[in-house]
Amino acid sequence: MSGDDERTESPESTDEVLGVSEVFKRYRDGDATVEAVAGVTLSLPRASLNVLVGPSGAGKTTLLGMLGGLVLPTSGDARIDGVSVVHLRDHHRTALRRTKVGFAFQDLALIQGMTLLENVLLPLTPRGGARKEDVTRAEALLERFGLLDKRDRRVERLSGGERQRGAIARTLVLEPPILLLDEPTAHLDSENAAAIVDALVELRDDGKTVVAATHDARLAEDGRVDRSLTMRDGRLC
């Protein structure tokens, strides 16, 4: 069921869990203005696996950020589970993100100097830290991604693929219904990449809404992906 034909589903769809309407994002770069995202409208349903494909600089990560309320659009609207995040105060938007969205960004991955387990448990800190059951859940996630034996290793001593899987494990520790992943299969060999794709499919089947931005054709062209959306120059095409 992949294809671009469903990219402009009605924002009012009752099944929508993530949506943006006519969003623009412009950055100042010296005297110039860079338009990272230009007039995108998109509605993604619950329990779906979605892939954003496009070259570097196409605006995939920025759109991902806007879908998750991490990046505010310069204009337009962004919704998480029916709630418009554009006019929410920072702490309300943070609270919404914390309960609904898990992020794993390629360049905002794990914090160096901390162990893998400490990184995975980090989202729990503002809630008062990890309890015993949280640690058990984190260990189960690490086992799911083949990292349990690395739990006490500092992240700078992990390979790129291990760090990537660790970052995905961290997005799941708060059990959010929405997962936003930037280049989840980057740094991974074929076997590990396939394992990640399998895991994303499983998560979708568990009822989670997954959006991944990628260059990787192995993920974009996987038959189990619900939507594959192509971006170029800040626009869906």
Add this chain to the structure above:
Amino acid sequence: MRRALAILDYALGATRRRGGRNLAIALGLAFVVGLVSAVLLLTGALEREFALSVDATPDLVVQRVIAGRPALIEVDSVERLRGLPAVRSVRARVWGYLFVPSLEANVTIVGASPGELGDTLTDSIVEGRRPRPGAERECIAGDALARHLGLRPGDGIALPVHGEIRVLDAVGLFHAESALHSADVLVVSEAMARDLLSVPEGQATDLAIRLTTPDEAGVVANHAEIAFGQVRVLDKRLLARTYELTFGGRSGLSAIMLLPALAAFLLLAWERLTGLGGVERREIGVLKAIGWSTSDVLLARVMESGLVALGGALFGLLAGYLYVFHLGAPGLRAALLGWSTLYPELVLVPNADLGQAAALLGAVVVPFIAVSLVPAWRAAVVDPDEAMRGTT
């Protein structure tokens, strides 16, 4: 509370992760705090010493003055004061300084009557025994002086007098609450004191007056001045006030001179804390992306600054304490005491004022945290997309 503790735990880890920078800031802070605390601790210890010293001083001391310098006074003068109202006792004292070349310092020789040797000092003998009445060559030494000389009961002390050497037997050591009273004092019989100090019979160094009512000190002092003519009367209360002003002034001046150092350090800390490195910016982006609010990040940054400031300040306090009470405050001590080189040794008694330490900590840590608040806030409000920019 659980949230604060969890964020504190994270801040502890962050402090460790940025160990190089934080250590440099903490050491700078420790240096400034160490200097300030050394001045305060030394002043406090000296004030305590002089307070104890003043406590042991007679209410009034009458010295004869000739050509503006202290001179010997007639022992008979005692009788002219003894009958005054408010006077409890008057005693003609024989004491003075004897320069000992081998020590390159003055020793204070105090002559004591047999009664004094037997009674007054008995309770304070900490080693050995008191001198026997009539045994003119026996003496007792202050424990601080004995420690400095390596003197033990039974040892002899050679003192140069009129080109000859007098050898005294140290039969005991005494302790005085104030180190000033035991740091350079040798108590000998009054006859030996006269011999060592060349004080003829019938004359004394000064007159020590104890009063029944200290408020009458002015009246008695006036009477003494009228009765004896050229005398100087030292009032214990004025002496205390003089010490207080002297050391308070010197320490205040020293502390004021250190204020620019503290201000310069806070400016330096501001510079260091304001510059948000790429790694820190990325870390904040990660935290916000995984659900930390601005207030969570701000709290973590403030806690990190607080830990650095508290650690540095505590280390500085400890260093100041060790510098003053274990190393004897070399350099600073001479600046505050002025005449300390005349002393064989003055071992300061540790006298930590917890209130003063807490005030100093507050005076350093609070401004430091305040200085770090703006950079912390600027770091905390970094929009995650700023951290992400360049990754599109």
